Amino acid sequence: MIETFRRVLRRLGSVETTSVLIVLCAVIALLGIFLPIRTSNWMVLPFALLMANLLAALATNARLKSQSMLFAFHAALVAVIVLVGLDRLHAMHGRVEVAEGSMFDASAVAAEHGLLHDLRLGEVRFLQGPFEITYAPGMKRRETESVIRIPEQNGGWREVRVGDHTPLIFGDYRFYTTHNKGFAPIVTYVSASGDSRTGAIHMPSYPMNENKQGLAWTPPGATKPLKVWLHIPEPVFDEAKAWKFVKPTNTRLVLIDGDERHELSVGEVVSLGSAQLRYDGLRSWMGYTIVGQSMIHWIAAASLMACLALLGHVLSVLIYGSRIPAAGAEHGG
Amino acid sequence: MVGDIVARDGAAFEAQMLGVAIVIYLAATALSVVVTASGRARQHVTLGLVAIALTFHTIAIAYRWTRLGHGPYVDMFEILSSNVWSLHLAALVVFLSLPRLQPALAATLPPLAVLTIWMWLTPAKDTLHPVTYATIWLPIHVTLGKFFLGLVTPATGLGIIVIGRRALGITLPSLPDSETLETYIYRLLLIAAVFQSLMLIAGAAWAQNAWSRYWAWDPLESWAFVTWTGSLLFLHMRPRSTARPMLSAAFSLLIFGLAFYTFFGVPFISTSPHKGAI
Numbered sequence: 243m244i245e246t247f248r249r250v251l252r253r254l255g256s257v258e259t260t261s262v263l264i265v266l267c268a269v270i271a272l273l274g275i276f277l278p279i280r281t282s283n284w285m286v287l288p289f290a291l292l293m294a295n296l297l298a299a300l301a302t303n304a305r306l307k308s309q310s311m312l313f314a315f316h317a318a319l320v321a322v323i324v325l326v327g328l329d330r331l332h333a334m335h336g337r338v339e340v341a342e343g344s345m346f347d348a349s350a351v352a353a354e355h356g357l358l359h360d361l362r363l364g365e366v367r368f369l370q371g372p373f374e375i376t377y378a379p380g381m382k383r384r385e386t387e388s389v390i391r392i393p394e395q396n397g398g399w400r401e402v403r404v405g406d407h408t409p410l411i412f413g414d415y416r417f418y419t420t421h422n423k424g425f426a427p428i429v430t431y432v433s434a435s436g437d438s439r440t441g442a443i444h445m446p447s448y449p450m451n452e453n454k455q456g457l458a459w460t461p462p463g464a465t466k467p468l469k470v471w472l473h474i475p476e477p478v479f480d481e482a483k484a485w486k487f488v489k490p491t492n493t494r495l496v497l498i499d500g501d502e503r504h505e506l507s508v509g510e511v512v513s514l515g516s517a518q519l520r521y522d523g524l525r526s527w528m529g530y531t532i533v534g535q536s537m538i539h540w541i542a543a544a545s546l547m548a549c550l551a552l553l554g555h556v557l558s559v560l561i562y563g564s565r566i567p568a569a570g571a572e573h574g575g
Numbered sequence: 576m577v578g579d580i581v582a583r584d585g586a587a588f589e590a591q592m593l594g595v596a597i598v599i600y601l602a603a604t605a606l607s608v609v610v611t612a613s614g615r616a617r618q619h620v621t622l623g624l625v626a627i628a629l630t631f632h633t634i635a636i637a638y639r640w641t642r643l644g645h646g647p648y649v650d651m652f653e654i655l656s657s658n659v660w661s662l663h664l665a666a667l668v669v670f671l672s673l674p675r676l677q678p679a680l681a682a683t684l685p686p687l688a689v690l691t692i693w694m695w696l697t698p699a700k701d702t703l704h705p706v707t708y709a710t711i712w713l714p715i716h717v718t719l720g721k722f723f724l725g726l727v728t729p730a731t732g733l734g735i736i737v738i739g740r741r742a743l744g745i746t747l748p749s750l751p752d753s754e755t756l757e758t759y760i761y762r763l764l765l766i767a768a769v770f771q772s773l774m775l776i777a778g779a780a781w782a783q784n785a786w787s788r789y790w791a792w793d794p795l796e797s798w799a800f801v802t803w804t805g806s807l808l809f810l811h812m813r814p815r816s817t818a819r820p821m822l823s824a825a826f827s828l829l830i831f832g833l834a835f836y837t838f839f840g841v842p843f844i845s846t847s848p849h850k851g852a853i
């Protein structure tokens with residue numbers, strides 16, 4: 243029984259198995275370029291097998307056991323795989339758009355997270371202030387500086403400036419600005435029953451969708467959507483020159499309700515059946531990437547340990563020769 | 576206006592320095608083949624020419640660096656230029672340190688000539704440093720990559736010789752036997768694998784910094800991983816191989832081919848985030 247177990251373990255930990263699994267990992271990585279499997283659990287399988295193979299090899303392979311650096315290297319590799327696995331289980335990645343002058347709304351976050359992640363975005367509170375983005379000639383986006391106001395215990399606000407590389411840090415979460423940002427007309431909608439609500443309609447990302455500043459929008463309580471377009475009379479930028487992301491002036495809101503077309507300047511009101519809509523003004527919205535605290539520092543440390551051990555192995559090969567058993571010789575037991 | 580003139584004259588000076596370097600690189604390549612074919616064991620003049628070409632090339636790169644304010648790793652021209660530079664430098668160092676392998680320059684420099692000619696045909700535009708490139712991890716990542724490819728390239732030169740001897744019956748007595756060449760291929764690829772692993776780690780650190788994710792299997796990352804598996808497979812297959820010279824030679828070519836495609840093919844075919852989102 244024990245002998246059979248040993249034999250299976252040796253087979254599992256053999257270098258032949260390693261070679262097959264390395265090829266499998268390469269094939270899956272290559273397939274991932276062309277098929278949508280790279281974010282799927284298919285990626286886990288070859289690495290889990292490699293892990294089993296590695297553990298079995300550490301337990302059974304004579305050469306690994308006798309060469310301390312090689313052993314340390316492969317052991318560190320086990321640590322890296324385990325840590326990456328744990329990181330994936332704990333990680334969180336999300337996206338959210340927040341309009342200038344609005345509070346962050348956790349329910350608006352599109353998030354993906356690992357099984358063990360305890361999602362606590364509801365505790366995050368901040369107000370989006372204005373932001374500035376500079377562009378170099380040729381439409382090259384440079385620095386983003388977004389002003390964030392965080393409510394304090396004493397009732398005041400603390401101001402921080404964040405960007406693509408300077409995140410807003412909230413406990414385990416980090417918010418980074420992204421290229422995704424745009425304009426948000428503010429509208430007040432008074433329904434037939436007299437309920438009045440003011441909110442921001444986020445137009446598609448700008449300047450990426452410069453010519454598609456419109457969308458279908460269903461007013462609160464309404465059943466059918468309206469088509470809403472933002473008409474920007476003056477171009478905001480000249481592609482050949484440096485410019486700053488600014489809100490355009492004199493914008494008009496175009497509403498298409500079935501066959502009817504309405505065009506509103508800021509402050510104007512339109513009747514939509516028995517409801518009313520007012521165009522209050524234009525703000526901008528910023529898209530953030532949210533990253534849940536991960537174990538990257540541990541992964542980095544384990545990877546570095548692996549590299550140091552590998553370096554140690556290389557030095558021993560260069561100094562003492564490769565000490566590789568003669569070609570074809572038996573080893574591994 | 577004055578700034579424009581300075582920029583234009585600077586670009587012209589750079590182009591002249593680069594032009595001289597290209598001519599000398601190609602002359603060194605041609606000479607390496609002639610010297611090895613004539614059966615001589617040393618390549619002093621070839622290596623001297625490579626050193627002179629490198630000097631001109633260094634001036635061109637340094638001038639561009641100070642003029643544009645960033646290192647040569649933004650567009651195709653810059654990537655080709657910095658790699659032509661680093662790979663020739665690596666070849667110079669490796670073959671000066673291992674003089675008995677010098678005839679193998681005849682198989683190492685021609686692949687580099689392909690890159691040199693490609694660089695020559697690529698327009699040198701002034702580039703702007705993308706914001707996502709403003710991290711210390713990028714130069715670390717790039718430098719480690721240069722060490723990796725710089726070690727794989729001479730190994731590939733030796734691999735071509737081993738395969739040429741076996742497949743075409745070329746004897747090349749000025750070089751050690753193929754078994755001996757194999758130990759050099761193995762050592763070069765083994766050290767290269769260390770740099771390759773460190774390069775991947777530094778790249779992941781950069782990705783974490785720039786896009787807040789350390790690995791996302793984008794096409795460039797996937798190809799870099801596949802190239803790494805090439806090295807791993809080699810290191811694990813070699814100890815048990817009964818035909819090491821051919822195995823190591825074949826892997827040197829495979830790893831070089833994969834690395835070449837990863838370095839110079841993928842970033843310019845795909846729209847991976849490595850290009851930096853605008």
Ligand code: HEM
Binds near residue numbers: 256566807
């Ligand atoms: C995945 C990343 C891996 C890397 C980077 C790696 C790297 C290496 C290196 C550099 C060597 C030394 C080769 C030499 O000196 O010629 C080696 C040997 C070895 N590796 Fe790995 N390895 C990896 C995975 C594995 C796995 C998953 C196993 C599991 C079985 C394994 C088992 C071995 C064994 C048994 C040896 C000794 C070779 C022999 O005596 O035949 N390695 N590995």
